[in-house]
Amino acid sequence: MSTPDHPASMAAVALVVLATVLVGGFGLRISRTTSDFYVASRTVRPRLNAAAISGEYLSAASFLGIAGLVLVHGPDMLWYPVGYTAGYLVLLVFVAAPLRRSGAYTLPDFAEGRLESRQVRRLVSVFVVGAGWVYLVPQLQGAGLTLTILTGAPGWAGDVLVASVVVLAVAAGGMRSITFVQVFQYWLKLTALLVPAIFLVLAWQSDGAPRVSFDDQVSAFRADHPLYATYGLIVATFLGTMGLPHVVVRFYTSPNGRDARRTTVAVLALIGLFYLLPPVYGALGRLYAPELIHDGDADAAVLLLPARMIGGLGGDLLGALIAGGAFAAFLSTASGLTMAVAGVLTQDVLPSRGVRHFRLATVLAIAVPLGGSLLVGRVPVADAVGMAFAVSASSFCPLLVLGIWWRRLTPPGAIAGLLLGGGSALLSVAITVSGAVRPPGWPHALLAWPAVWSVPVGFLAMILVSLATPGRVPPGTNAAMSRFHLPEALTSGRAR
Amino acid sequence: MSHESTPRREVVTGEPRRVRPLPRYRPQAEIDEQTALGGAYVRSLMRSQLRAGLTAFAVLALVAGTLPLVFEALHSNAVVWAVLGFATYPPLALAAWWYVRRAERNERDFARLVEGRPAP
Numbered sequence: 001m002s003t004p005d006h007p008a009s010m011a012a013v014a015l016v017v018l019a020t021v022l023v024g025g026f027g028l029r030i031s032r033t034t035s036d037f038y039v040a041s042r043t044v045r046p047r048l049n050a051a052a053i054s055g056e057y058l059s060a061a062s063f064l065g066i067a068g069l070v071l072v073h074g075p076d077m078l079w080y081p082v083g084y085t086a087g088y089l090v091l092l093v094f095v096a097a098p099l100r101r102s103g104a105y106t107l108p109d110f111a112e113g114r115l116e117s118r119q120v121r122r123l124v125s126v127f128v129v130g131a132g133w134v135y136l137v138p139q140l141q142g143a144g145l146t147l148t149i150l151t152g153a154p155g156w157a158g159d160v161l162v163a164s165v166v167v168l169a170v171a172a173g174g175m176r177s178i179t180f181v182q183v184f185q186y187w188l189k190l191t192a193l194l195v196p197a198i199f200l201v202l203a204w205q206s207d208g209a210p211r212v213s214f215d216d217q218v219s220a221f222r223a224d225h226p227l228y229a230t231y232g233l234i235v236a237t238f239l240g241t242m243g244l245p246h247v248v249v250r251f252y253t254s255p256n257g258r259d260a261r262r263t264t265v266a267v268l269a270l271i272g273l274f275y276l277l278p279p280v281y282g283a284l285g286r287l288y289a290p291e292l293i294h295d296g297d298a299d300a301a302v303l304l305l306p307a308r309m310i311g312g313l314g315g316d317l318l319g320a321l322i323a324g325g326a327f328a329a330f331l332s333t334a335s336g337l338t339m340a341v342a343g344v345l346t347q348d349v350l351p352s353r354g355v356r357h358f359r360l361a362t363v364l365a366i367a368v369p370l371g372g373s374l375l376v377g378r379v380p381v382a383d384a385v386g387m388a389f390a391v392s393a394s395s396f397c398p399l400l401v402l403g404i405w406w407r408r409l410t411p412p413g414a415i416a417g418l419l420l421g422g423g424s425a426l427l428s429v430a431i432t433v434s435g436a437v438r439p440p441g442w443p444h445a446l447l448a449w450p451a452v453w454s455v456p457v458g459f460l461a462m463i464l465v466s467l468a469t470p471g472r473v474p475p476g477t478n479a480a481m482s483r484f485h486l487p488e489a490l491t492s493g494r495a496r
Numbered sequence: 497m498s499h500e501s502t503p504r505r506e507v508v509t510g511e512p513r514r515v516r517p518l519p520r521y522r523p524q525a526e527i528d529e530q531t532a533l534g535g536a537y538v539r540s541l542m543r544s545q546l547r548a549g550l551t552a553f554a555v556l557a558l559v560a561g562t563l564p565l566v567f568e569a570l571h572s573n574a575v576v577w578a579v580l581g582f583a584t585y586p587p588l589a590l591a592a593w594w595y596v597r598r599a600e601r602n603e604r605d606f607a608r609l610v611e612g613r614p615a616p
Contacts (some may be wrong), residue, residue, distance in 0.1 A: 074573060075573050075576040075577045075580060075581070076567070076576060078576065078577070078580035078581055079580060081580075082580050082584050085584075085585060085588055086556060086560065086584075086588055088592070089552065089556060089588055089591055089592050089595075090553060090556070092592055092595060092596070093548070093549035093550075093552045093553055093595050094549050094553070097599070227564055227565075227568060230564045231564065234560050234561075234564070238556070238560065258600060258603070261596050261599060261600075262596060264592065265589070265592045265593055265596055268588060268589050268592045269589050272585035272586075272588060272589060273585075275585065276581070276582065276585070279577070279581045405542070405546055478535055478538075481538055481542065482534075482538045485538060485541055485542050485545060486538065486541065486606075487603045487606070487607060489607060490606075490607060490610060
């Protein structure tokens with residue numbers, strides 16, 4: 001692969017990094033209390049919060065991964081962005097407002113508040129940290145790939161750079177500053193894909209608008225059971241979004257349940273708008289960078305196209321814009337995840353609470369996935385992210401949906417569901433990544449896309465074990481249900 | 497003396513008991529004190545919210561469940577491209593908007609019921 005040396009791209013990456021640290025530092029001055037730190041004192045209005053959630057959500061998988069997958073495997077891969085978006089609809093209709101009204105800081109808080117069990121809390125903490133780490137690895141690897149393409153720097157440099165900036169930004173200002181950073185990064189990411197896309201489409205038209213063909217199926221081998229894989233992807237992304245630790249923590253920053261709902265609608269619109277763009281890059285990549293299909297680094301397509309199609313100074317500048325946007329993608333998702341994981345570590349693992357321990361937890365939260373990203377071989381970014389979604393869909397989705405809507409949920413039921421559903425999904429992912437079961441054949445398909453069976457397993461285990469232990473229904477269930485579902489106007493007189 | 501011991505007969509007039517207004521926010525108190533009746537109020541709100549959520553989810557599941565089969569049958573990349581690349585996003589946003597309107601209306605109706613205000 002060509003590794004062009006773009007001074008303009010270097011400058012753009014440096015600028016994004018600098019801006020992130022500066023905006024984060026601005027938050028340092030106004031972030032004073034613990035509540036500021038964790039949930040921005042619950043004062044983030046829907047539009048600002050929606051841009052922050054979108055900025056956080058649109059990760060390396062969205063910015064580079066989708067175009068790469070479309071390039072290699074064809075338009076069926078567009079289920080990824082559709083699933084990432086539809087996941088917010090499912091989150092909206094079942095979880096958004098009650099989750100905000102639960103009044104908890106994190107998922108483990110929610111689990112303990114609803115089920116009144118330290119055991120469930122600890123188990124949920126383990127899953128939050130695990131899912132967060134699984135999701136952080138591809139972000140860091142994507143950063144490494146980008147920096148390698150731009151500068152020829154060794155692969156570990158980008159990983160380390162992103163990890164350090166995240167520690168600086170998160171540890172300095174916490175949630176309040178992260179909100180501003182991420183609002184800024186959403187608009188940066190949108191611009192960074194939109195403007196080059198316009199020029200690339202113009203270049204394509206002046207080239208005589210050649211037809212994009214996806215009939216060449218030689219390299220498009222992805223699954224020997226493509227229909228099953230598609231359903232696996234749909235289930236994982238539709239149901240997994242609600243449990244992603246960095247998404248959930250953002251809902252607690254809304255002022256009330258009604259605003260949490262409106263925020264979700266705005267998020268849907270913002271990320272839907274963004275997802276119109278990556279497929280354009282995938283299709284153009286098929287025309288102008290076809291060799292990427294075979295050499296395995298298809299995630300690089302978005303970065304390489306401007307130089308290929310336009311070239312010269314214009315190509316350099318557009319490439320720089322994309323590089324800056326890509327770094328914004330790594331930084332925002334990585335800092336959101338680090339924030340969520342660090343929050344859980346501070347509350348449930350490290351001994352004392354307080355801002356200084358939060359900073360220690362931040363370092364811990366990113367150091368482990370950094371080690372992982374340097375040790376583990378590269379998995380396509382979008383696939384790795386898909387696995388995190390499958391784990392989330394099989395563990396947190398049953399816990400949240402049943403916890404919010406079903407009064408007979410018991411702590412033993414929740415534990416059984418988390419272990420059987422989430423545990424089996426996590427195990428399948430681990431086996432797939434380790435390469436112990438190889439395609440073709442049903443065993444590989446079932447393990448690589450576990451959500452189709454592991455989500456029902458999680459739900460069934462939770463329901464059946466809860467029904468078998470009716471004596472363990474927490475005494476505060478009715479109070480919790482009232483708090484989750486009553487509008488704040490009717491409950492404001494009561495202590496929370 | 498005996499004249500003073502018999503108290504003067506007085507006629508007490510006042511509003512009949514039945515007409516006195518009920519204490520305000522009675523359902524609110526039922527909910528706050530978690531009585532059976534209060535529980536029933538909360539359940540009724542949960543049912544209406546769950547119905548709205550399940551309606552939106554059922555439509556989504558139906559469409560997402562059948563689309564892969566349709567694509568498989570049509571075998572046309574252009575259709576997949578048009579539907580998944582562009583056409584799905586507006587209906588998703590519309591569904592979300594519909595749900596929010598419905599959920600907020602449910603909450604308004606519930607607040608009206610609880611605070612004893614008549615329907616407009």
